[in-house]
Amino acid sequence: VSLPDEPLARRVVEGDVRALARVCRLVDDRIGGYRTILKQLFPHTGHAWTLGVTGTPGAGKSTLTDRLIAALRAQNQRVAVLAIDPTSPFTGGAILGDRIRMQRHHGDPEVFIRSVATRGALGGLSRSAVDLLRVLDAWRADVVICETVGVGQDELEVTRSVHTTLVVMAPGMGDDVQAIKAGILECADVFAVNKADREGAHATVRDLELMIALGHTTRSVRTATPGVGHVGAHAALATHPSDDDAHWTPPIVKCVATRDEGTAELMTKLEDHKRWLFETEAGSERRFQRLRDSMRAQLRQELLEDAERHMGAAIDEAVRAVAERRLDPYTAAEDLIARFQQS
Numbered sequence: 001v002s003l004p005d006e007p008l009a010r011r012v013v014e015g016d017v018r019a020l021a022r023v024c025r026l027v028d029d030r031i032g033g034y035r036t037i038l039k040q041l042f043p044h045t046g047h048a049w050t051l052g053v054t055g056t057p058g059a060g061k062s063t064l065t066d067r068l069i070a071a072l073r074a075q076n077q078r079v080a081v082l083a084i085d086p087t088s089p090f091t092g093g094a095i096l097g098d099r100i101r102m103q104r105h106h107g108d109p110e111v112f113i114r115s116v117a118t119r120g121a122l123g124g125l126s127r128s129a130v131d132l133l134r135v136l137d138a139w140r141a142d143v144v145i146c147e148t149v150g151v152g153q154d155e156l157e158v159t160r161s162v163h164t165t166l167v168v169m170a171p172g173m174g175d176d177v178q179a180i181k182a183g184i185l186e187c188a189d190v191f192a193v194n195k196a197d198r199e200g201a202h203a204t205v206r207d208l209e210l211m212i213a214l215g216h217t218t219r220s221v222r223t224a225t226p227g228v229g230h231v232g233a234h235a236a237l238a239t240h241p242s243d244d245d246a247h248w249t250p251p252i253v254k255c256v257a258t259r260d261e262g263t264a265e266l267m268t269k270l271e272d273h274k275r276w277l278f279e280t281e282a283g284s285e286r287r288f289q290r291l292r293d294s295m296r297a298q299l300r301q302e303l304l305e306d307a308e309r310h311m312g313a314a315i316d317e318a319v320r321a322v323a324e325r326r327l328d329p330y331t332a333a334e335d336l337i338a339r340f341q342q343s
């Protein structure tokens with residue numbers, strides 16, 4: 001693939017950190033021909049393994065990420081980190097916290113860390129995050145790590161766009177296993193139960209095991225012959241996660257990030273998932289599926305933005321008409337779409 005014409009894009013591909021930082025800002029603010037840059041960078045992506053780190057606020061995501069960076073640097077891998085909206089009631093803001101927790105890597109030219117704290121319009125955050133992940137990939141990072149707090153819809157969308165998702169939990173945080181499970185469980189490829197130095201880690205592991213078993217049951221029932229599903233689920237529980245190539249069962253690793261305990265095993269499990277993803281049929285299907293989801297999300301977003309740009313006032317007018325019962329919402333939508341198609 002030939003080098004980009006656009007000078008900034010070219011410099012990113014050549015590994016220039018300053019150009020990378022500038023392009024990140026342009027993409028963030030969506031200014032200065034950022035789309036041209038993104039288009040020119042795309043052919044240079046596909047090199048990086050993207051790793052999402054998500055989970056309950058304050059669970060130790062940044063501390064773990066710092067350990068993972070160190071492990072990857074020991075393998076001489078180039079690492080880029082994107083920390084999204086790192087504001088939590090636990091650390092209270094966040095960017096500073098991330099800087100402190102990962103600062104020992106700041107002098108390392110093979111590590112690039114960027115925090116994004118702004119929340120844009122609907123879907124804006126996930127959109128630019130996905131774009132930024134690609135920029136970091138084009139910089140020739142071997143691994144791109146993306147830290148998000150796993151609660152909102154936006155985060156979920158980012159989580160869906162990475163290769164491997166690590167969900168970090170910590171014991172003694174109330175109903176968090178319940179709170180987080182909805183969308184995140186289906187994205188989780190590996191679980192870390194961090195703060196295993198605290199009481200309750202075992203219970204958190206048990207809760208997770210149960211959740212995974214239940215998730216596995218529904219999937220098994222769907223694929224197995226009726227009535228055999230339960231047997232299949234039990235069998236799957238008893239076997240090693242990666243014994244069955246067609247299906248990935250998320251392993252659970254206990255860690256104490258502050259003491260670097262469990263992080264080597266965590267790295268191994270993450271790498272197992274990477275291997276599954278890139279070396280099996282099912283993994284390749286999964287990657288295609290995720291790209292499709294991501295493209296659909298992008299289309300939805302861009303169509304909506306385009307529609308609002310062209311006929312924001314007409315949309316507002318239609319809402320008023322529906323509110324006053326002058327118009328039904330079905331006809332209103334049909335009219336708007338017809339107008340949009342003509343524009």
Ligand SMILES: Nc1nc2c(ncn2[C@@H]2O[C@H](COP(=O)(O)OP(=O)(O)OP(=O)(O)O)[C@@H](O)[C@H]2O)c(=O)[nH]1
Nearest residue numbers: 057058059060061062063086088091195256257258
């Ligand atoms: N006891 C104990 N504390 C830990 C462990 N890992 C992290 N912590 C502490 O937990 C606090 C939060 O850690 P962070 O790494 O900032 O957690 P986070 O999930 O990134 O937090 P947010 O990004 O704000 O949601 C810090 O005070 C850490 O020192 C651990 O294994 N054991």
Ligand SMILES: [Mg+2]
Nearest residue numbers: 061062086098
């Ligand atoms: Mg953090």
